[in-house]
Amino acid sequence: MVQRVSSQRLGAQSGIEAMVYEQARQPVQSWWKTLRRYRWHAGSVAWILHRITGIALLGYLFVHVWALRSLVKGEAAFQAEMTLFTTPLFKFAEWLLFAVVLFHALNGVRIVVVDFTARGAHRHKMLLRLIYGVGIAAMVLMGILIFLDPFAV
Amino acid sequence: MSNARSKWSTYAWYWQRISGVLLVVFTLGHYLTVHWTEAAGHSFQSSVQRLTNPMFQFWYLGFLVLGFYHGVQGFYNILRDYKIPRWLLWGAVGIVAGAAVYFVYLGFDTVVSVHTWKHMR
Incomplete structure (x- = not known):
């Protein structure tokens, strides 16, 4: 009241x-x-997503450093881990992880452009459309690299 | 708010953006070198080869320190936006920052161990 x-x-x-x-x-x-x-507009959704993906990436950084500890244990331990990481489920998880990295990186660049350029704030929605476009294209390319592995020797 | 504190948060604001841009460059390099093919990122030989190359060591350790700095600062920035008790804010940030320092040490230790292990053989 x-x-x-x-x-x-x-x-x-x-x-x-x-x-x-x-x-x-x-x-x-x-x-x-x-x-x-909350006002659910394109910009505010991007703001919330930036925070969620940021926390997710910090969490992943811990997991990533921990997983690479197997290098110290020697070849057998490392290869056992990598066999697990190349199963379809983990490949799909890596692709999703790429989406998280991609959103945070592209939106981060957008924030820097908006903050440091004279007309940036006026064009933030155009920039948002641009990063979603670039992001979807990069997701398709990464999907090809992960699932088809066309450059394997 | 004291002048020193507001200056500190201005630097933090700038550093969050500068480290972010550097991390985009690091991440792009990381994906291009490690995830171009499945073998590049998941084979023991190529991983050891990279970790014993001084340029990659510099690259990875810079990535590690900047990544954790940016992450912990970001975590603090998010919590500061909410109405939570001071002890909880500093407790949570303290735990995450402490864990980050330990994991930076773990990362350095991994690189140094692989380096000495490779050169002992």
Whole structure:
């Protein structure tokens, strides 16, 4: 329930400021209510995806460094692990991982372009369409490399 | 907010972008060298060969340090956006940062071990 507070008591200069203060004074909402108040636009979806993929990549970095420890144990241990990693299930997982890497990398470049170029912020949606296009093309190419392995010697 | 703190977060903001761009370059190089063919990334011989090459060692260790830095800083940035108690924020960031430092050590140790192991044979 919104509590009516005089703008003087809040130290606000205007009615709008008083409204902002009142909003801030409301109790913390449930996560579900917060989620429902999100504005689901292309840019905000990209913002959320950037965070989710970022956390996923940090987690994967730990797994990746851990998995490469088998190099120290010698050839047999490493090859046993790699046999597992070249099964269809893991190949598919690697492809999905590439999608995560790709989104985070391309959207990261978009963030840098928006932040550091004069007209970037005006073109952020065009940039978003561009990265989704490049991303889908790169996913197809990586799919060919992973599943067909055309350059194998 | 004190001046020192705001300066620190400005540097962190810049560094998050600079390290991000460097990581894109590292990742592109990583995919082109390691995942071009299945054998390139999954064979013991080629992996050991790469890890004993000084240029690749520099490449991988730079990738490792930058990756964990960018990841931990990003994790902190995300948590800072939510209304959570200070002890929980610093506890969670502390655990992740501590684990990151240990895994950077593990990565260095892997490279050094493979290097000495290769040269002992």
